[in-house]
Amino acid sequence: MGKAIVITSGKGGVGKTTTTANIGAGLAALGKQVALVDADIGLRNLDLFMGLENRVVYHLVDVIEGRASWRKAIIRDKRLDNLVLLPSAQVRDKDAVTPEQMKQLITELKQEFDFVILDCPAGIERGFRNAIAGADQALVVVNPEVSSVRDADRVIGLLEAEEISDVNLVINRLKPNMVKRGEMLAIKDIVDLLAIRLIGVVPEDEKIVISSNRGEPIALNQTTKAGLAFYNISRRLLGEEVPFEEWQDDDTFFSRLKKLFGID
Amino acid sequence: MPEEAVLFKGTREGIHIYLNDEVEFPQVVNSLEQRLATSRNFFRGARVVINTGRRTLSADQMATVSSILKKYEGVQLVRLEQIREPEPPNSKEMTSLIVEKPVRSGQQLYHPGHIVIIGDVNPGAEIIAEGNIVVMGALRGTAHAGYGGNRSAFVAANIMMPAQVSIAGVLARRPDGETVEAKLEPEIARLRDGQIIIEPCHRINY
Secondary structure: OOEEEEEEOOOOOOOHHHHHHHHHHHHHHOOOOEEEEEOOOOOOOHHHHOOOHHHOOOOHHHHHOOOOOHHHHOEEOOOOOOEEEEOOOOOOOHHHOOHHHHHHHHHHHHHHOOEEEEEOOOOOOHHHHHHHOOOOEEEEEEOOOHHHHHHHHHHHHHHHHOOOOOEEEEEEEEOHHHHHOOOOOOHHHHHHHHOOEEEEEEEOOHHHHHHHHHOOOHHHOOOOHHHHHHHHHHHHHOOOOOOOOOOOOOOOHHHHHHHHOOOO | OOOOOEEEEEEOOEEEEEEOOOOOHHHHHHHHHHHHHHOOHHHOOOEEEEEOOOOOOOHHHHHHHHHHHHOOOOOEEEEEEOOOOOOOOOHHHOOEEEEOOOEOOOOEEEEOOEEEEOOOEOOOOEEEEOOOEEEEEEEOOEEEEOOOOOOOOOEEEEEEOOOEEEEOOEEEEOOOOOOOOOOOOOEEEEEEOOEEEEEEHHHOOO
């Protein structure tokens, strides 16, 4: 029996879909059988991030309503054989599905896959209820901004109320230089406030935009900072002890110069 | 139908006169004069108890009432009665609700007694207690102590950084613009002279 992990945040635009795609790709690269489920019904995105948009034939609502079996609806990844995507419907909305139906579907998927990763929509309404219905574990994605942290706090409370107690934190889009200047919330402040386990910190990386637009999860390219961060989150999810990456922004001329002279 | 301004009731003690507290006082006085005038004989030598309901009579109002009664021979005012508002429950008799996890944004806690939180109260969370609130952690949300009118209630926290604090309906909020650094010592908010005062717990004078 596999494990279902929901990727959620409350606030929109913090990187839920990016995180879903990359952690899924990371787990698959580590040899696990992984199913990604796009639970954002009506706003289909995950297929784009995976570069699979033109292969979508059946979708989640088709499966729920019995027009296709999930085996028929899933799309196999181009790069990794052990990674599949169950896309969401673009033409239906969140009310087309109930939490009970989602739970049933996730239970079936867990029989076949080691990990079922659910991409949750923004908000805390019906779509959120659907996405968390079958989840055993949650990853809450925050950006180092007060509004994002506030919404994450609300979501953690709702997850606890649904008795999903294994909740982990991903801090996404950290800009080390801004934190250093005190212009962004520090990692410690966020973790102190939310009081859940930190499983990864992903720095802001322009390469993410490029990889998302190309439909190539960056976690498969561990030479990038963000790619390595996502890959390491996947490893931590498997129980590996991976030390946190150091995100000193050492790309500036001066810091390189300092390093050269051993000042830093 | 409007309620009667004045009601008479005979008891063993004498005649109870109820002055309706929901009717304007001058109207009550008019009505009292009329009723007494129409039943002049009935009141001769009567012992009278005046009940003013929830209204507290001022000295002037009291004088008006007694001067009316004096017009009638032998009428004796025995007593003045008033319905007392029930006292707010003594905070010592209240029960305590103990919460052993953080209270998060969007969560609201209400207890008709004291609330003790072992953990933080995060921004966007709300705690409402009829008694005291004690936060063994950081208070960053909103806390209402003495809900229902207990003016001696307090809010205490290890780290006092609330968005708002209110005691018995008196509200204080964090000043705008200032980035208040949290004091790393327990502080207590109390009501003093109608204002909320926050001070370190260890310096408090009882």
